[in-house]
Amino acid sequence: MSAPLSRLALRVAQILALPVFLIVLWWYLSRANTSLFVPTPGTIAGVFGEVWTPERLRTDALPSVLRLLAGFSLAGVLGIALGVLIGSSPRLRAFSEPVLEFFRAIPPPVLVPVLILFAGIDSTMKVAVIISGCIWPILLNTVEGVRAVDPVLADTCRSYGIRGGTRLRTLVLRSASPQIMAGLRQALSIAIILMVISEMFAASSGLGFTIVQFQRGFAIPEMWTGIVLLGLLGFGLAMVFGVVERRVLSWYLGLRRAARGSN
């Protein structure tokens, strides 16, 4: 009865130990510091509630999150679709690989002034910046995943006459899904970074915008609360992603567990 409970308590303690230690360390190092730029955790926590009112969350955090989700999902759809296409054809792959590597190497922030010219300064530009950065891990991972489809399974499909949509769904995407999910996970953290960066240019709302405004107005504790909120957002999204990943890849994880068990 008490065994699972104590296991749970141990798990919670494991999760919280390091954050608590870091906060205490921060508090200890900043307690005697009179510098405006290094507020104590207490000051930041006190200001947090004042700054992030429901009103501000609606006007600044919500647009950011929506742009992030729009950019991430569009990059996901585009990246997987193009990845399947390129991955299924060795000729197309050889043809496009150098170009893909070239575009992948361009840091998206330097594209912002160019994107302003084409996409304006509204949300379109910001979503475009997010897509331009986080499509690459998805695309390239999908290509690799599709390329590595088990030839025995592919032959089996062929002999059973499975083709078209069914083949794509049951064979190609399924067997590429571990790589695709790894690409999506990478893309998610890139998307958060680019969400912030895109809002530092030509913005009038958003989390990145608010943090920069606080910094310029020397509202330093307020600036820190924005950074903390960004961290919490990233943490929350990673948790949600983890849940989705476990569902999508349950067959794969089960397979791996079974393979490990049989050895």
Place this chain on the structure above:
Amino acid sequence: MRRPLLALLSAAALLATTAACGGSSSDSGKGGTDKVTAGVIPIVDVAPIYLGKQQGFFSERGIDLTLQTGSGGAASVPGVVSGQYQFAFGNVTSLLVARDKNLPLKILTNGVSSIGVAGKDFGAVVVKGNSPITSAEDLVGKKVSVNNLQNIGDTTVRASVRKAGGDPSKVGFVELPFPDMPAALQNNRVDAAWVVEPFLTQSISQGARPVAWNFVDAAPNLTVATYFTSERMLKEKPDLVKRFTEAMNESLAYADAHPDEVRKILGTYTKIPAEVIADMTLPKYPTEVNRASVQTLADLAQQDGLVKNKPDVGALLSELG
């Protein structure tokens, strides 16, 4: 240290500065030089300090000046507060906001001023040639780009709109870097852009039309930016601060009297094309801070909610300014 003499001199300078800290503030700099770092922005406004350095106004007062470039007025404030920079250049509104947050800053001397005449100033709100906007009042309900929000650009543009009889709270501001503004205007991304030189000349040459002269509308002969230091610096090295201020004033006067040399030095630390340098309007570099205009900027900052408390302009200005 390449030469023993130099080493000797800097040792003397070190002694001199320690002596200054000890309390004798009379002529500590005479024997050697003080190493000084000043934070500036690589724009037209700071030409006098580059010119003064070249002319030796600083070295003849025992100041070995290093100019460190940053991205904006707000960026140099932490540098001065932390002591990384002894002096820096920053616009008045940034300093008022910093002072409101209890950052111990003091204005020493003027940096750059508006010319004070509509049609001839170095900053303006411009629109596309075929835009229906013809006056500051027409900016109501429109999208105007400024380089920094909650700063001198939007507060003075609001002053223009207010003066013209419009409701300044209904002007939409968006942040864009100055270099991106002419293109954004051409592509109708914004309805109007607040630009300063050299981008004013550049956008006018592309067919843009000025509709409001915000510095002129805000206050007569507005002091736009100043050179400042920290209260600690003022207390610990009053003599060095005094010599820097004198050198700065000499540089400002020299720059104001020699516009051709200002244009020449611009080519050394900015990337402005030579033909634009030849055509553009230079700002004024008076040595006196226009206190009345600082008060006006303080009132505007309070009116627009940039500062929480009523700014104490007297506390920001040092006796030297």
